């Protein structure tokens with residue numbers, strides 16, 4: 320907890336954060352209880368996303384969130400269709416983050432202010448249904464012998480890219 324919020328109630332902290340949240344959202348697919356979700360939620364709190372969306376199974380392992388889920392809006396969507404409808408209703412630009420054939424390097428991309436950054440799960444990555452509703456898919460450059468990084472780490476890089484572009488670049 321940062322010093323500023325020491326002794327505040329949870330409700331007061333959430334209300335205060337709601338005044339300054341960034342317009343981007345993040346989402347992760349959860350068809351097999353992905354263990355990265357806690358880290359995604361923790362990163363979403365650090366970079367102050369508007370909300371975190373879990374698409375698929377409702378239950379997720381909260382340990383990695385380190386209680387940051389208490390200060391974030393975490394929404395559940397049972398399937399990609401209902402998630403897409405939410406994105407349309409909220410006028411969000413659904414952006415996939417994955418290394419698929421045809422992915423564009425994130426390092427060269429300009430993320431929209433109203434981005435919904437979507438991460439796939441360990442193993443399969445973004446589902447075909449999710450890929451079909453993404454306006455763009457961006458990949459993070461890697462140089463070692465592993466094919467991918469985990470979704471929690473990828474979420475931190477992507478969220479910080481949004482922060483760098485919208486809070487620091489002119």
Ligand SMILES: C[S@@+](CC[C@H](N)C(=O)[O-])C[C@H]1O[C@@H](n2cnc3c(N)ncnc32)[C@H](O)[C@@H]1O
Nearest residue numbers: 416417438439440444445458459467468470473
């Ligand atoms: C372990 S990866 C899934 C496997 C991946 N689709 C593959 O082809 O090997 C889990 C998720 O982490 C994110 N991810 C991992 N490495 C990435 C990279 N280099 N660029 C973009 N996203 C990445 C994506 O959201 C991905 O769906």
